[in-house]
Amino acid sequence: MQIELTEDxxxxxxxxxxxxxxxxxxxxxxxxxxxxxxxxxxxDRFVSFAELRYRINSDKDYLSRLIDMVSVNVTEMFRDPSxxxxxxTQIFPxxxxxxxxxxxxxGCASGEEVYSMAILLKESKLLDKxxxxxxxxxxxxxSVARAGIYPLAQMQKYSENYVAAGGAxxxxxxxxxxxxxxxxxxxxxxxxxxxxxxxxxxxxxxxxQLIICRNVLIYFNQTLQDRVFHLFDDxxxxxxxxxxxSKESIRFSTVEASYQQIAGKDKIWRKGKK
Amino acid sequence: MAQRQEIEAPSKVILIGGSxxxxxxxxxxxxxxxxxxxxxxxxxxxxxxxxxxxxxxxLASRASLPVRDIEDKDxxxxxxxxxxxxxxxxxFEPDGSFALDSSEKVNYSRPSIDVTFESAARVFGTRxxxxxxxxxxxxxxxxxxxxxxxxxxxxxxxxxxxEVDYMPRSALQLFPPxxxxxxxxxxxxxxxxxxxxxxxxx
Ligand SMILES: C[S@@+](CC[C@H](N)C(=O)[O-])C[C@H]1O[C@@H](n2cnc3c(N)ncnc32)[C@H](O)[C@@H]1O
Numbered sequence: 001m002q003i004e005l006t007e008d009x010x011x012x013x014x015x016x017x018x019x020x021x022x023x024x025x026x027x028x029x030x031x032x033x034x035x036x037x038x039x040x041x042x043x044d045r046f047v048s049f050a051e052l053r054y055r056i057n058s059d060k061d062y063l064s065r066l067i068d069m070v071s072v073n074v075t076e077m078f079r080d081p082s083x084x085x086x087x088x089t090q091i092f093p094x095x096x097x098x099x100x101x102x103x104x105x106x107g108c109a110s111g112e113e114v115y116s117m118a119i120l121l122k123e124s125k126l127l128d129k130x131x132x133x134x135x136x137x138x139x140x141x142x143s144v145a146r147a148g149i150y151p152l153a154q155m156q157k158y159s160e161n162y163v164a165a166g167g168a169x170x171x172x173x174x175x176x177x178x179x180x181x182x183x184x185x186x187x188x189x190x191x192x193x194x195x196x197x198x199x200x201x202x203x204x205x206x207x208x209q210l211i212i213c214r215n216v217l218i219y220f221n222q223t224l225q226d227r228v229f230h231l232f233d234d235x236x237x238x239x240x241x242x243x244x245x246s247k248e249s250i251r252f253s254t255v256e257a258s259y260q261q262i263a264g265k266d267k268i269w270r271k272g273k274k
Numbered sequence: 275m276a277q278r279q280e281i282e283a284p285s286k287v288i289l290i291g292g293s294x295x296x297x298x299x300x301x302x303x304x305x306x307x308x309x310x311x312x313x314x315x316x317x318x319x320x321x322x323x324x325x326x327x328x329x330x331x332x333l334a335s336r337a338s339l340p341v342r343d344i345e346d347k348d349x350x351x352x353x354x355x356x357x358x359x360x361x362x363x364x365x366f367e368p369d370g371s372f373a374l375d376s377s378e379k380v381n382y383s384r385p386s387i388d389v390t391f392e393s394a395a396r397v398f399g400t401r402x403x404x405x406x407x408x409x410x411x412x413x414x415x416x417x418x419x420x421x422x423x424x425x426x427x428x429x430x431x432x433x434x435x436x437e438v439d440y441m442p443r444s445a446l447q448l449f450p451p452x453x454x455x456x457x458x459x460x461x462x463x464x465x466x467x468x469x470x471x472x473x474x475x476x
Contacts, residue, residue, distance in 0.1 A: 029367060029375075030368055030373075031373050032365055036377070072375065072377040218373065218374045218376070219375070221367065222347055225347070247359055247362065247374050248346050249345055252347060
C-alpha cells in the first residue's frame with residue numbers, strides 16, 4: 001500500500017517546485033500526478049511527506065528524479081501502427097509538395113517515435129528535405145533519444161509494429177546490434193534536432209507543417225490542454241496537421257473550430273487556411 | 275480548472291472489474307441493465323491490446339445500454355457503459371472526468387482494476403459501486419477495499435460461481451464486502467442500488 005498523500009500536501013509540493021525551480025505542474029491531470037508522487041514516496045522510501053518535501057527543497061539534483069517520475073516516459077516505435085500508416089498514405093503526399101518539411105515531435109520521450117518518423121520519411125524519400133524538431137521536458141529521456149541506443153529485446157515488437165504500419169523493408173537494416181543493445185542508423189538522425197521544451201511554460205519557436213504530440217496531453221488537465229492547443233495553433237502553418245494519441249482529441253479545445261479530422265479513426269486533424 | 279456545463283451527471287458510478295472468466299458474467303449482467311439505472315457503468319477488463327475492438331463489439335451486441343470507448347477527459351454520463359481502453363490505466367479527475375495514464379503496469383496489468391477502483395473511491399466516495407468478478411489475479415481486491423473504506427458499495431461474485439476464483443477470493447480474504455452474489459443476482463442488485471426509484475421501492 002502507498003503512503004497517504006493528501007491533496008493539500010500535493011498542492012504544497014507543486015508550489016515548492018514552481019517557486020524553487022520554475023517547473024509548473026499545477027495544471028497536470030490531478031489523478032495521475034497524485035499517483036506519481038505517491039509512487040515516488042514509496043519507491044524512494046520516504047517515511048513522511050515532510051521528508052520528501054525537505055529533500056526536494058534542499059537537493060537540486062533530486063529534482064531530475066522527480067521529473068523522471070512525473071513525466072511518464074513509456075513509449076515504443078510505431079506505437080499504434082495504423083497512425084503511421086495514415087501518415088504515410090494520407091499526410092506525406094501533401095507534405096511532399098513543400099520544398100522543406102518541418103515537423104515537431106512535442107513530448108518525444110526517449111525518441112522511439114522520432115526514429116519511426118525518420119524511417120517513414122526515408123522510405124518515402126522525404127527525409128533529406130525534412131527537419132524534425134524533437135522536444136521533451138525531460139533531459140534524461142532526450143539524452144537517450146540522442147544516443148539512439150535501445151534494448152535489442154524490444155526490436156521484435158517494433159518490427160511487428162513496423163510491418164503492421166505498412167513497412168516493407170527489412171526492419172533490422174535500420175540498426176546495428178551489439179550484445180543486447182541496438183544502435184539506430186546515424187543516417188536517420190542527421191535531420192533531427194533535439195531540445196528541451198516545456199509545453200506548460202515555453203512558447204512557440206518555429207512554424208511547422210506537422211506537429212505530433214501523442215500521449216502527452218492525457219497528463220494535463222483541460223486548462224493546460226487548451227494552452228497547449230493554442231501553442232500548437234501558433235506553431236502550425238495554415239493547412240498543417242496535428243497528430244495526437246489514440247485516446248486524445250482536440251474537441252475540448254477552443255481552437256477546435258479551425259480544425260477538421262482527416263478520414264478514418266486516426267487522431268489526425270488538419271488546420272484550415274490561415 | 276474551468277467547470278464544464280452540467281451534463282447528465284449520474285448519481286452513481288458502477289465500476290466492474292474482471293479478468294479470466296468474467297466475460298460470460300458480463301454477458302449475463304449487461305443485457306439486464308436498462309435506462310432505469312441512474313448510473314454510469316465502467317468496465318475494467320484485463321485483455322490483450324489487439325483484441326480491443328472485438329470486445330467492444332461483442333458487449334455492444336448484447337447490452338441494452340449504449341457501449342462506448344473512453345477518450346481522455348470525457349465526462350461519464352448516465353445510462354452509458356464505458357470500456358477502459360487496453361494499455362492505459364483509467365483514473366478519474368476531481369470533476370469526475372476520465373483520465374488515462376500509460377504508466378507502468380500494476381499487478382502485471384494495464385489497465386489495472388486496483389488503480390481505477392482506488393481513484394474512483396477517492397473521487398466518488400459514497401457514489402461508487404464496485405463489482406469484482408472472476409479472475410486469475412489479485413488485481414482489484416485492494417481497490418475494492420478502498421471503495422468500501424470511502425463509503426461506497428462493494429459487490430463480489432461468489433467464488434463458487436466463478437470460472438477462476440482467485441480474484442473474488444482475494445477480495446474476500448481482505449474484507450467482507452457488502453454483497454457476495456451469483457452472476458444472475460448482480461444486475462437486479464445493481465438496478466436496485468442505482469435506480470431513481472430505489473428509495474421508494476425499498
Ligand atoms: C507517455 S510519454 C509519450 C511518448 C511518445 N510521444 C509516445 O506517444 O509514445 C509522455 C512524454 O511527455 C513528456 N512531458 C510531460 N510533461 C511535459 C511538458 N510539460 N512539456 C513537454 N513534454 C512533457 C514526458 O517527459 C514524456 O516523455
